Amino acid sequence: MRILILGGTSFIGRAIARALLGRGDVVALYHRGRTEPPELARAIHIHGDRADLPAHRPEIRRFRPDAVVDTYALTREDAAIAASVVPDGIPAIVLSSQDVYAAFDGFVSGEACAAVPLREDAPLRERRHLYRDDPPPGVPARYEKIDVEEGWSIRGATVLRLPMVYGPGDPQCREGFVLRRILAGRRAIPVGAGNLLWSRAHVEDVAAAVVAALGQPAARGTTINLAEPTTVSIRQWMQQIASAAEAQIDLVRVAEDALPPDLMLTKAHPQHVLVDTRLAEARLSWAPEPVEARVADSVRWHLEHRTPAPWTAADAAADDRALRRPHGVT
Template sequence: MRILVLGGTWFIGRRIVERLHERGDDVLVVHRGRSEPDGWVPVEHLRTDRRDLHAHAGRVRSFAPDAVVDTLALSAADVDAVLPVLPEVPTVVLSSQDVYQAHTGLRHGRCESPVPLTESSTLRRERYPYRGAGINHVPDDYDKLDVEDRWCSRAATILRLPLVYGPHDWQRREDVVLRRLRAGRRQIPIGAGNLLWTRCHVDDLATGVLAALDTRAADGLTFNLGESRTWPLAAWFTQIIGAAGADAELVRVPDAALPQDLALTAVQQQHLLVSVARAQEVLGWTPGEPSHRVSESVRWHLEHPPAEGAWTDEDAAADDDALAASA
């Protein structure tokens, strides 16, 4: 197949492009050229902002894609900019499970939806959930509900993603634990750690994207992707410690004493546990065993520590204060 990928050089898109190349597809990656990996797979590149894609309509026509993967639409404007340029071919769009009202419940500390969440669960009533928050790479007009609405006019396949982890994760999901282990911390303060938040290894996610590209019965449908079994946050932390081969323990402390980066381990009223039954049935997709995937991811992150975000005296003091409160 000839696949045009919007985005495709960061974490999730990068792995999708690599998997497409590995199976022999011809790939054109449309990106700004800011995060292109060195010595990467030999695919075609169109280096431009997606909102300037109209200036390269001839290149898109000459490539003549059989399908499109949009990995990085964050707003309605992101989709409106490319729809007039792209052919009406099977399209897979990466969305987020933050479209559910349960996500609002988690953010505001109240239960808003029963779980597991299915594709028909109540959608988020508030719009532009991160407006004014100043989160890196998240514009004020971010809203995956807008993205889904725009792409639905093309009968695109929508994949709602959970918390994704694995090699090249720029958010370094496991680092909340690993940074403490690298600093030699033997005790890690934690709250109840009861949160059930579905996760997914990036390679399983890429497998789901390829399955959606190959399954015409998926056109126009929405799917949750994620692991088939989810451990609570505290158990996930324990898996990370075990995968790192570390001698460290989790110490329960009062919620009010938790360091900021461990706030999600406090008692939670709302979970983000999703059902992936539709993806398994329609796409024939099966994610890997969570404990094995955590071990694979931790090994990679230990071999590739971050250049920034070193453990500081302030970090140590915050943990020590929390641990003192455990008494």
């Protein structure tokens, strides 16, 4: 197949491009040119900002794509521009997020508002633009994946709703809150209840799902949750990370108002963000690799590349203060 990827040179998009090239597809990457991964040298590279896509319509038409994968639409405008440029009638795969669900608002606000696991028809958030007031670096204030899904719906796109994605190349280093303490020689780690169930998936399994969706006509126009079929709690995940790093840690329950900021994920959460993956299994015949192997793969990569944030004296002092505030002691 001839596949046009919008994005495709960092983390999830890079893994998708690598998988498609590996199976022999002809791949064109439309991106800003800020990164040029050597393993993607065989791809055709078209450089430009998302807003400039219409100016590159002739190049895209000359490429004659059989399908398009949009890895980095963040706003309604992003989706509308892309949907207006790609040729009519070709399949489109769009990466969305499970933050579209009302449950995610409950997770942020600390209120239980939705039953889990979440099927694809679960209620969506009523509040739009999650980061309007305080957008993270690189995220526009108008970020909204609900808008992205609606913008691509006119083209009958397949929407893949992603969970917390981890693995080699993850710029967020999802395991970093544990690994940075292990690298600093910390054995006792203060935690809260650690009960949160938050669906996760390894980046290579996400890439495999995109490849599967491209080959499944029955998936066109559908919305599909992606996630590992079993999800352990945050506390259990921390133990998996430590085991993969061959480290012994003691998770010490402390007063939750004493937790350092990077450990707030371990506090008691009344609303889980856990999804039902049966549709992905049925429509895509998608079966992620065993979780333990995937966690080990990710941890090895992050340790080799030293990606966790550096440990500081202020971090040590914050952990020590929390450890002096055991749970249930006033």
